[in-house]
Every structure is written in structure tokens, then in C-alpha cells.
Amino acid sequence: MVKMALLGCGLIGQFYTRALMGNRRRDSICIAYSRTQARADALAAQWNIPRTTTSMIEAIHDSEAELVVVAVPNHMHEEAVLAAAAASKGILCTKPLGRNSAEAWRMLQAVEKAGVFHGYLEDLVYPPKTLKALETVQAGALGKILWVRSRETHPGPHSAWFWERELAGGGAIVDMGCHCIEIARNFISKRVRPVEVVCWGATQVHPIDSEDHAVGLVRYENGALGQFEVSWSFRGGMDLRDEISGTEGTIWLNHWLRTGIEVFTAAGSSKYVSEKSESSTGWLFPVGDEASALGYTEMFDDMLTAYETGSTPRETFYDGYVVNAIVDAAYRSIPSKRWEPVQLQQWRGDDQTSADASQELIDKKEEIIKKEVLPDGTTRWIVRNRETGEIKNVAARSD
Numbered sequence: 171m172v173k174m175a176l177l178g179c180g181l182i183g184q185f186y187t188r189a190l191m192g193n194r195r196r197d198s199i200c201i202a203y204s205r206t207q208a209r210a211d212a213l214a215a216q217w218n219i220p221r222t223t224t225s226m227i228e229a230i231h232d233s234e235a236e237l238v239v240v241a242v243p244n245h246m247h248e249e250a251v252l253a254a255a256a257a258s259k260g261i262l263c264t265k266p267l268g269r270n271s272a273e274a275w276r277m278l279q280a281v282e283k284a285g286v287f288h289g290y291l292e293d294l295v296y297p298p299k300t301l302k303a304l305e306t307v308q309a310g311a312l313g314k315i316l317w318v319r320s321r322e323t324h325p326g327p328h329s330a331w332f333w334e335r336e337l338a339g340g341g342a343i344v345d346m347g348c349h350c351i352e353i354a355r356n357f358i359s360k361r362v363r364p365v366e367v368v369c370w371g372a373t374q375v376h377p378i379d380s381e382d383h384a385v386g387l388v389r390y391e392n393g394a395l396g397q398f399e400v401s402w403s404f405r406g407g408m409d410l411r412d413e414i415s416g417t418e419g420t421i422w423l424n425h426w427l428r429t430g431i432e433v434f435t436a437a438g439s440s441k442y443v444s445e446k447s448e449s450s451t452g453w454l455f456p457v458g459d460e461a462s463a464l465g466y467t468e469m470f471d472d473m474l475t476a477y478e479t480g481s482t483p484r485e486t487f488y489d490g491y492v493v494n495a496i497v498d499a500a501y502r503s504i505p506s507k508r509w510e511p512v513q514l515q516q517w518r519g520d521d522q523t524s525a526d527a528s529q530e531l532i533d534k535k536e537e538i539i540k541k542e543v544l545p546d547g548t549t550r551w552i553v554r555n556r557e558t559g560e561i562k563n564v565a566a567r568s569d
């Protein structure tokens with residue numbers, strides 16, 4: 171049973187608390203910090219949290235708390251992490267780790283120097299569907315992963331600070347691209363180095379300095395591509411989808427707007443439907459267990475088991491740092507309109523991926539481009555002669 175100090179009682183603090191303390195779970199939050207006493211007290215009353223405070227330092231130093239859960243706005247992550255590391259507490263920090271990679275690097279250094287447990291709370295690599303898809307990919311069912319497309323779009327965040335570039339560190343890219351980037355890294359393999367990024371981003375709708383819409387490509391050293399699509403201008407709720415494409419297969423994941431329960435109501439619902447839902451009449455798409463569908467439940471299982479057993483969780487501060495470095499490259503690419511290198515102070519994965527040796531050979535002279543069974547039932551191979559470069563159809567060639 172692990173006792174934790176929760177910093178921040180906003181939207182994510184509430185989701186985290188439900189994931190940690192709902193369903194008769196054994197771990198608990200022993201102190202909650204919020205800017206306003208009333209908000210901390212409301213959360214405490216709902217979940218029987220024994221202590222509340224409006225002092226972040228008091229929460230971090232709470233004698234019962236072994237771990238500190240950082241769930242405050244982006245501009246406060248570094249201050250919170252540095253104070254928790256100085257107090258020798260283990261730390262779980264929400265996404266993005268920093269507003270930029272310089273902040274994230276300082277946080278990584280602080281936890282490693284202090285020798286404290288650290289986990290990066292990237293929930294969207296933990297939904298049960300995603301864990302199943304990762305297991306499938308890791309078992310080789312999709313062959314070599316070539317392209318991972320990940321999308322998070324909704325009508326925009328719920329709190330003022332997100333919309334201020336200085337406080338958030340950017341707009342939709344740092345807020346949601348961080349999820350998409352880490353999802354792609356998990357499927358492509360975190361051992362493979364992200365090399366460069368090209369990104370389009372614009373402020374299409376809102377009166378703000380940050381981008382409210384962006385699309386980016388991340389090129390990995392083994393040739394794989396990560397694609398992120400993020401928007402704060404999307405209408406119709408929250409669209410969370412991933413597509414994984416490999417030499418041997420494909421996986422499509424839809425996490426939110428179509429999850430298997432579709433409700434039509436002419437009378438309407440006055441209650442909360444699901445995160446970022448835009449309507450309460452007509453067709454509605456509720457979610458059975460939001461904490462699990464968004465990965466929070468399995469994420470805390472992994473984090474707290476790793477803490478108790480002295481092992482490393484799936485997501486660490488180093489992962490958060492790499493994500494921030496990719497986000498930084500995306501922000502450089504928007505004005506330059508070029509591929510920008512991912513600048514890492516230190517790379518901890520593989521140095522060089524071996525040249526792709528997966529190309530199947532028919533014989534020494536010919537290599538296969540494609541094999542297809544045609545409507546008449548015959549099999550056609552399309553092959554390329556390695557010496558002459560000639561490409562031709564070969565009918566009914568046997569395997």
C-alpha cells in the first residue's frame with residue numbers, strides 16, 4: 171500500500187484520484203494540494219483524503235507521503251519535481267514532462283542525482299486495447315513497423331492556463347502531440363532513435379498565440395515514421411485514434427467516439443457524458459470506464475508495482491525528455507518549414523539500426539516487390555531484377 175501526496179486537484183488530479191482510490195483499491199492519497207482550499211477540500215471529502223493544503227511544499231514534505239504525484243499546470247512541473255527530488259520523494263509526473271526539453275532535462279537530472287523513483291504519467295500507452303496492440307506488435311504479428319499515425323483532437327482544453335503559450339509551453343502540440351509521439355515510440359520501439367521532425371502548425375480559430383491545429387511527421391533511424399495529428403479546433407467531442415502499419419499487418423484503435431456504446435436521446439441528458447463531449451442530446455457516445463479507457467488504471471498499476479518491486483516502469487522521465495525534444499523540433503520546424511533534427515543531450519537507445527534485412531528474396535537475381543492473388547485465383551508476383559533493375563510480373567509462381 172503506497173501513500174501519496176497529490177499536487178493539483180483539477181481535471182487530471184480528479185481522474186488520478188479515481189484511478190488510485192476507486193474500486194476498493196489499496197493505495198491512497200494522504201494529502202492533496204490545490205491553489206484554493208475549497209477545491210482541495212471538495213476532492214478530500216469525495217475520497218476521504220485525510221489532509222489538504224494550499225502549500226505545495228507542505229504537501230511534498232508530508233511525512234506519510236512516499237510518492238509525489240505532479241498534476242499541476244505545465245509551468246509548475248519543474249518547481250514541483252525539483253522540490254520533491256530535494257525531499258528524496260519518489261515522483262510521478264503528468265505529461266508533458268516539461269514545457270520544453272531544457273526543463274525536462276533538468277528534471278531528469280534532478281531525479282537521477284537524488285536517486286529517487288520516477289515515472290512519466292503517459293496514460294495513453296496504457297489503455298487495455300493499446301497494451302494488447304503492443305503485445306501483438308512485440309510478438310511480431312505486424313512484421314516491421316513502418317508507420318504509426320496517432321490523432322488526438324477535441325474542441326480545446328478546459329482551463330485558462332492551457333491557452334497561454336508561456337504557461338503551457340505551446341499549444342496543441344505540447345499538450346496533445348506529446349501523447350501521439352509517445353504512442354508511436356512505443357509501437358516503433360523506444361530503442362530506435364527519433365532523428366528529425368517536419369511539422370505544419372497554425373492558429374486557425376482561436377484568439378491565442380499558440381497553435382490550435384498541427385500535423386507532424388517524426389522520422390526514426392530505422393526508416394519508420396510517426397505521424398501526429400492534433401487539434402483544439404475539432405468539433406464533435408474527443409477523437410482519439412491510432413493506426414499501426416507494418417510489413418505484415420495493420421492495427422486500428424479507436425479509443426473514444428466509438429467505443430461500443432452509442433446512445434440516442436431526444437430528451438437529452440443533463441449529466442456529464444464523457445470527457446470533451448460536446449452534446450447532451452441526439453447521438454451520444456459515453457464511455458463505460460473512462461479511467462481504464464484512458465489508461466489511468468493500468469498506468470498506476472505499472473507505476474506502483476515498479477515502485478514497490480524496485481523495477482523500472484514502462485514510462486520514465488527519460489521518455490518524457492525524449493518526447494519534449496521531439497516536440498521542440500516540431501516547434502522549430504513550423505517557422506523554418508524544414509525537417510529539423512531532434513536534439514538530445516544523451517541517447518540511451520540503440521546506436522545504429524542495422525539496414526533492413528527483411529526483404530524476401532526469390533533467388534539471388536530477383537527480389538519480390540509484391541505478391542497478390544488475382545480475381546481469377548492465380549497468384550501474381552511482381553519482381554525486380556537486382557542486376558538490371560527490370561521490374562516484371564511473374565504469373566502463378568509457386569511459393
Ligand SMILES: NC(=O)c1ccc[n+]([C@@H]2O[C@H](COP(=O)([O-])OP(=O)(O)OC[C@H]3O[C@@H](n4cnc5c(N)ncnc54)[C@H](O)[C@@H]3O)[C@@H](O)[C@H]2O)c1
Pocket residue numbers: 177178179180181182183203204205206209241242243244246264265266291292293329330331345
Ligand atoms: N491525459 C493526461 O495525462 C492529462 C489530461 C489533462 C491534463 N494533464 C496534465 O495535468 C496537468 C494539470 O492539468 P489539469 O487539466 O488538471 O488542469 P486544471 O486547470 O484542471 O487544474 C490545475 C490544478 O493546479 C492548481 N494550480 C496551482 N497553481 C496554479 C496556477 N498558477 N494556475 C492554474 N492552476 C494552478 C489548481 O488549483 C488545480 O488544482 C497539466 O500538466 C496537464 O498537461 C494530463
